[in-house]
Amino acid sequence: MTLTVAEIKALKPRSKAYKKADAGGLYLHINPTGSKLWRYKFRIAGKEKLLAFGRWPEVSLASAREARDLAKQQIAKGMDPSLERKRNKAAAKVAAGTSFAVIAEEFIDRKLVAEGRADGTLKKARWFLKLLAPAIGKMPVTDVDSQMLLAALRRLEAKGNYETAKKCRSFASRVFRYAIWTGRAKNDPAASLQGALITRKAKHYAAILEPKKLGGLLRAIDSYDGHPATKFALRIAPHVFVRPGELRHAEWHEINLHDAIWTIPAGKMKARREHAVPLSNQVQNYFTQLSNITGVTGYVFPSFHTPKRPMSENTVNVAFRRMGFGKDEVTAHGLRSTASTLLNESGLWNPDAIERALAHGDSNAVRGAYSRGNYWEERVKMAQWWSDYLDQISESLSP
CATH class of the missing domain: 1.10.150.130 (Tyrosine recombinase, N-terminal domain)
Structure with a gap:
């Protein structure tokens, strides 16, 4: 006689485990703890074996019977259900490991x-x-x-x-x-x-390319009344024109004020090459002032909430908006375009030295490896000229 759901519910635990048969080798194993476990007994090559189908009621009576019927079909085909289960588990494990x-x-x-x-x-x-x-x-x-x-x-x-x-x-x-x-x-x-996805027209970072407008931005930065770390980030960024991520991830151990050089590790650079930034007198002074506020360990521009993290990637751009400059006028990344354009327009510097200062990759690997040696002295002079130029336009173009 087959089991019913009502009969299963009525089964009570005893002092010792016992079985309650359903049909076709399927039965419930009732433990003294009260758990009711589905088991299926079958024979392969004259040897008796068992399969476990799970716990009732998680595995219903109907599900247990379906599992029994599937096992019977496998036996009829000469397969061992217990071995098939092991194979399936192994395959699932392999599949999970190769997801x-x-x-x-x-x-x-x-x-x-x-x-x-x-x-x-x-x-x-x-x-x-x-x-x-x-x-x-x-x-x-x-x-x-x-x-x-x-x-x-x-x-x-x-x-x-x-x-x-x-x-x-x-x-x-x-x-x-x-x-x-x-x-x-x-x-x-x-x-x-490749080529199947939509390609939008390239959007350039907004940048100020006119000296008069740049002077206005520099004066606005000097008047900025926000967080000190943000203000110094705003002051330093136009002078060094590194990428925004490179600026905000700067750490004090990378800054050598004695030798006037900021060495950015390869791991922080887009091109995966160490990049050296010569520091003008003005930038050295900014770093010195900031160190008196934040100390000289950890991030140069720490987060508002914890010194263990750098400032947010949006901090500088948000500050620009607070100062009244729209996102179509200036961005943190656009300061690189500003420097590149005005330095090239000056006609005073080797274009390759400017590209090296921007840490742009060089398609010629050998040439790229020796670029610092070829242009370092020029870059040092250019860094000081650029800072002096920024001071000049900030002061002489005041209204």
Whole structure:
């Protein structure tokens, strides 16, 4: 006689475990603790075996019977259900270990971190993985095809995140290539999607390119009444024209005021090459004033909330808005364009020295390796000239 749900509910624990049969080898194992466990007894090659189907009521009577019937079908085909279960578990374990998310994490940790990539690069890589994970993160990397990936990227495009979608495709491609290198994939489905995504017209960072307007910005910075670290970041940024991330991640041990040089480690640079910034007298003075406020350890421009983190990436731009400069007038990154344009227009400096000061990559690897040696003295003079020029336009163009 088969069991009913009412009968199962009525089964009470005893001092010793006991069984209650259903049909076809399926039964309940009732423990003294009251737990009711589904078991299936069968024979393979004359040897009696057991399969566990789980606990009731988590596994219902109907589900237990379905599992029994599936096992019977396997036996009829000459298969051992217990071995098949072990194989399936092993396959699931292997699949979990070769999922896109697992391989992507491994790619970040074993390649990008090992190569000394900048913290910003690692943060972005993990962000790209977070964006892709809901769609393909749990899938074995070999099961992901170009259409699955494209669907995930189209969802980003639908939100207007066109550049992010392209960068996610590029990141996915690097993960697939890493999987190929490590023997866990045979192709890169992201490669075939190159050119499939929407390309928006390049948007340049807003920058002030007229000396008179630049003088007005410098005077506004001098009058800024916000947080001291922010004010000195605003003062220093136009003089050194490094990238915003390089500025806010500056640490005091990188600043050598005695030798007037700021050495930015390769890990913080976009080109992954150490970059030296000559410090003018004005910039040395700004750093000295700031050190008297913040001390000379940790971040030069710490977060408002904790000295363990640098200031927010939006801090300088928000300060510009507070001073009345719109996002179409000036940005932190645009200060690099300002310096590049006006230094080139002066006609006083070698264009290569200006490019080196901006830490732009050089397509010629050998030339790039020796650029500091070739242009360092000129860059030192140019840094002082530029600071003097900024002081001049700030004062002489006052209304």
